[in-house]
Amino acid sequence: MPELPEVETTRRGIEPWARGQTITGIEVRNPSLRWPVEAPDVLLGQRIDAVNRRGKYLLFHSSAGHLIVHLGMSGSLRVVSQDTALLKHDHFDLRLSVDARQGAKDQFLRLNDPRRFGCVLFHAGDNVDDHWLLKNLGVEPLSNDFHGDYLFARTRGRKVAIKNLIMDSKVVVGVGNIYAAEALFLAGIRPAVAAQRLTRAAAENLADAIKRVLSDAIRQGGTTLRDFVGSDGKPGYFKQRLNVYGRENKPCRVCECLLKLKTIGQRSSVYCPNCQTGQGFSPVV
DNA sequence: AAACCTCCCTGGGGGC
């Protein structure tokens, strides 16, 4: 389930290798992802200048345009060689070469996505942020634009559950179901509480918790970077120590009372009824 | 505008 930390870990694994390489081939084995795959021939011969991330979108920049890749919920990218056997659900390849280097073998950036919720789209304009998928996105959670004051302001007048609000990509990008639940636990806030009921202090705690849980996960992801390049296995997504997600009816790691499960906005949400009082006091974990 | 619902897809797990 790639959330922002997994996408960033993927980016860091691929970027140093892909930057400066030339696209020498495009293979679309299954064009029916979330939207029909867009990978026009104008990309052939183009050099990849950089690999960036916006929310959960990976952006491959070239002077001819930008390739926008989303991993959906089951997607992964890996770097393989010519003779690497195809796996089921290997839908898309970008063939890359360090052309001039003697004896260099072409390699492939290969997208695997069993559930096909991901996408590969192309943006021809100069500024990829103008793309319809990106232009309305909210702030990056790990940037200086995201802080308690910003979150507090965005919660004013909003009756929606705070968990839904922090998962709203128009407010802040990259916070999925797992990290939303974990951040609310760290901040001591009940997931179903109306966003507008948060105090400024609670919003401060929550913004800090979101930054903490995401950056901790990225830090752990760093240990598996080697798995993204030169491996024919799946990227080894790190195992986060989860406090609440998937732990309903198990004892809270802080107070040992049983964690509760509640469906909020069609998403399962686990919380500790004792630690998460809605007041925003942080349990020490 | 905000809130709420539906849909896309497949693999994995639980129940029988």
Next chain:
DNA sequence: TGCCCCCAGGGAGGTT
């Protein structure tokens, strides 16, 4: 053991 059903997930797009 095998089958069926249900669930998980991001996020666009529709409806209220």
